[in-house]
Amino acid sequence: xxxxxxxxxxxxxxxxxxxxxxxxxxxxxxxxxxxxxxxxxxxxxxxxxxxxxxxxxxxxxxxxxxxxxxxxxxxxxxxxxxxxxxxxxxxxxxxxxxxxxxxxxxxxxxxxxxxxxxxxxxxxxxxxxxxxxxxxxxxx
Numbered sequence: 161x162x163x164x165x166x167x168x169x170x171x172x173x174x175x176x177x178x179x180x181x182x183x184x185x186x187x188x189x190x191x192x193x194x195x196x197x198x199x200x201x202x203x204x205x206x207x208x209x210x211x212x213x214x215x216x217x218x219x220x221x222x223x224x225x226x227x228x229x230x231x232x233x234x235x236x237x238x239x240x241x242x243x244x245x246x247x248x249x250x251x252x253x254x255x256x257x258x259x260x261x262x263x264x265x266x267x268x269x270x271x272x273x274x275x276x277x278x279x280x281x282x283x284x285x286x287x288x289x290x291x292x293x294x295x296x297x298x299x300x
Contacts, residue, residue, distance in 0.1 A: 164234040167243050174244070175251045179220045182255050186262055187213045195271045208269070212262060223254055261295060 187209060194205035227250065232243050 162234075163236060163240050164230070164232075167230075167234055167240040168228060170240070170244055171247050172224075174248050175224045176221070178248075179224060179255065182259060183213055183216050183220070184218060186259065190262070193266050193270065197273045208246065212265065216262060218259060220255060220258060224251055227251065232259070242297055 190212060191205065191209045194209050198205040198208075227247060227300055230247070232239065234240055234243055278290060
């Protein structure tokens, strides 16, 4: 087997399980987070979680696949490891950035939901003692 083909096989053997591990971790912990946010709507929490995970898989595995090829000359084991270190390191950094992006999305969803849940109308103060209550204004 040619060294470059061995490098490609090792690259896929490392990056695909790494992608699956990160996606499962995001799914498991994201589900808990979203269930807390959407307390009364568990089905919505599950759906949002699944959509985010599918999007993560599509983008991550798409990047892994597009980043597979190389123009480097791979003649020996040293070249294989050097190529793998650059490729796997780049994939790990991209997965890390995507993970941070997912956390920011989760946080934005949580913040928006909490702001919406805590928004209450400002109560009208009671009239002063001895003064009559103001007349209600007709609706426009």
